[in-house]
Amino acid sequence: MPSRGTGRRIASIIAAGLGAALVLTGCSGAEPEKAQPAEWELTSTTDAPSGDLESFTWANYAEPYSLDYAYAFDYADNMVLANVCESLMRLNPDWTLSPGLAESVAHPTPETWVYEIRDGVTFHDGTPLTAADAVASMNRHLDPAVGSSWYSTYQNVASIEQTGDMQVTVTMTGPDSQFNLGMGGSAGVIESAATLADKGADYGNSTGGVNCTGPFSFGEWQSGESITLERYDGYWDPELTARSAEVKFIFMNDANARTNALKSGEVDGGWMIPADAVPQLLDSDQGDMLFGLNTAVNNLIISDLDGPLGDVRVRQALLMALDRQGIVDAAVKGYGTTTDVLTTESVWDGASDAAIATAFGDVEEYPYDVEAAKKLVEEAGATGAELTYVTAPISSDFNVYAQATAAAAESIGLTVNIETVTPNAYTALFSDPTAREGVDLFYTSWYLSSPDPLEMYSVLRTDEFSNYGGWSNPEFDAVVNEALAIQDPAERSEKTAEAQQIANEELPWLPMFEAPVTLFMGERITGVSPSIAFMYYPWAATIGAR
Structure with missing residues (x-):
């Protein structure tokens, strides 16, 4: 998990317009009415294309911050970059790693x-990829x-x-099983050393x-409008040769406008x-x-x-008092x-x-139980205590989380004071310790960038x-x-499951819900695999004509 820029990912997943009702049923503290569960299932693949395309358009909820892989730390950036730049390893739609x-x-x-x-x-x-390019690209992170x-x-x-004509050796200060797993994301991208030197400060920007x-x-x-990518006819992997001659990403910040464009067929997907x-x-x-x-x-x-x-009983109580199913219904419409x-x-x-049985089955459950939660607060001597929750006007679901927590x-028996700050100030919570002074709680949607849960627990x-x-x-x-030093995934997972158990008991963060990645694929196109791997896998290359 990268240690810098985290706030950009959080702000932008919300800016993407997850959307939500402005009022969460039950926020008054009364027993909430339960909505009917939404019906949905995961799709791993879509039908193969019947042919190629001249072009297709894609709605991007925001303009990328940068296409420089060192700063591509966000959905808007990586959904574009994944189709242009490649990493040492390839993170596939099923979230497995293979050679890249x-x-x-x-x-x-x-x-x-x-x-x-x-x-x-x-x-x-047209210049050839060399080991020197890999060394130059990777050393930028240091x-x-x-x-x-x-x-x-x-x-x-x-x-x-560089330790051979086409060989690169990375030496660590100690065993680190996670390094190679991270080479499937932007951390593993390889760029031309000559291009990096030539472009300098302009590398990765619109110029x-x-x-x-x-x-x-x-x-x-075109700043403020779009990015157009063109099929590269000299691409090395025939299985991922682009099926479209070009793809145009259109920046559409307004969620309603984006929805209408998808409904009308103005754009082909998003x-x-x-x-x-x-x-x-x-x-x-x-x-x-x-x-x-x-x-x-x-x-x-x-x-x-x-x-x-600081008292774990208060953390447990707050989680048990949260109507998390109500939050799911309001914030992500039950999905x-x-x-x-x-x-x-x-x-x-x-x-x-x-490990799976330990990590997900042999853990504490925190059912919605206000009375039991209230007793925990009383036992902790925290009745009447005040908490500060920081939020921002980024999208309506932020209001759901804030109001539900309050x-x-x-x-x-607790009081939550909600403080609303600007989106930029909210982003600072993730990078500036001074921004968190006096703050008890804030929201995150925290995704992982490698096929290993240890990435999550390393940052805690x-x-x-x-x-x-x-x-x-x-x-x-x-x-x-101990887990970091274990190379075998199965053996490592068993130690990681222990870490998940401890975090589940101690609750350094309060887990609320998980939700699927959402994708709309217009009637002209097919071939895409719905998966968060769109951040790092060249998903647009597989899209062709229905």
Whole structure:
């Protein structure tokens, strides 16, 4: 999990317009009315194309911050970049890793990873991919002047060196099973060293663009309007040769405008559909409303453990007083499920059956029980305590989380003071400790970028950058550190399951629910695999004509 820029991902998933009712049933503290559960199922693949396309359009909820892979730390950035730039490893729609620009990877010692760079690959300017390009691209994450959003993936790296004609060796300061897993995302992207040197400060922006190896090349970036990508005819992987000559991403910040464009067929598709629009698009004759694999859990971050929430009983009470099913119904129109843990099963790739049973079955449950929660607050001597919850006018579901939390607290004898700040100030909560001073709670939708739940629990160790509340548990730290040194996924998963149990008992963050990735695929197109892998996998290349 990167240690910088996290706030951009949080602000933008909300800005994507998850949408919600402005009033959560039951916020008055009365017994809520339960909505009928929404019916939905995950789709892994869609029909193969019948032919190629000249072009298709895609609604992007925001203009990318940058196409520089060092800063591509957000949905809007990565959904574009994934089709242009490639990483050492490839993170697939089923959330497994396979070789990418590294034809193979070896792990000869616990401290070294050796990558054999794929021969016969060219950048979009026609120059060949070399090991030197990989070294230059990866070393940028270690350069303080760059300030990479993906620095934490590299925080245990001692050196990155070319050790053969097409070989790169990464030496770690100690065993780190997570490093190679992170090479399937933006942290593993390889760019032309010559392009990096030539473009300098303009690299990745609308002027400089990028020069990578993906199935599409960078075409044109019209600031405030669109980005156009063009099929790269020299692409190395015939299985992912682009089926469309171009794809145009249109920036559509307004959720209603985006919904109307999808309903009318003005644009051919889009990720992260506003929740209010899902029922409408399910009934649309303009295409298919689909639900895909996700790795995100929606949580309340406890950012002050020196206050009332420092007592685990108060944290447990607040979680039990939250009508989480009501939150799901209001915030994502019922398209989600409540959870008591901080990871989804989708990220437990290679886990043993015993680990899954421990991580998801042998954990504390926190049912909606106001009376029991109230007693916990009384036992903790916290009745009458005040909490500060920070929110922002980013989208209507933010209001749902804030009002639901305030109502839950009131029902058990606590008071929540809601403070509304600007979106930029909200983003600062994730990067600036001073912004969190006096703040007890704020919301996050926290997704993982690798097929391993240990990514989640690594950031909750003592003094980690993203351990926003300063939670510290020596037993937890020891379990996570032991897991980091285990290379076998099944064996590692069993230690990670122990970490999940501890976090489930201690509640450094309060897990609320998980929800699927949403996608609308218009009537002209097919071939896309609905999955959060759209952040890193060249999904647009598989789209062709119905």
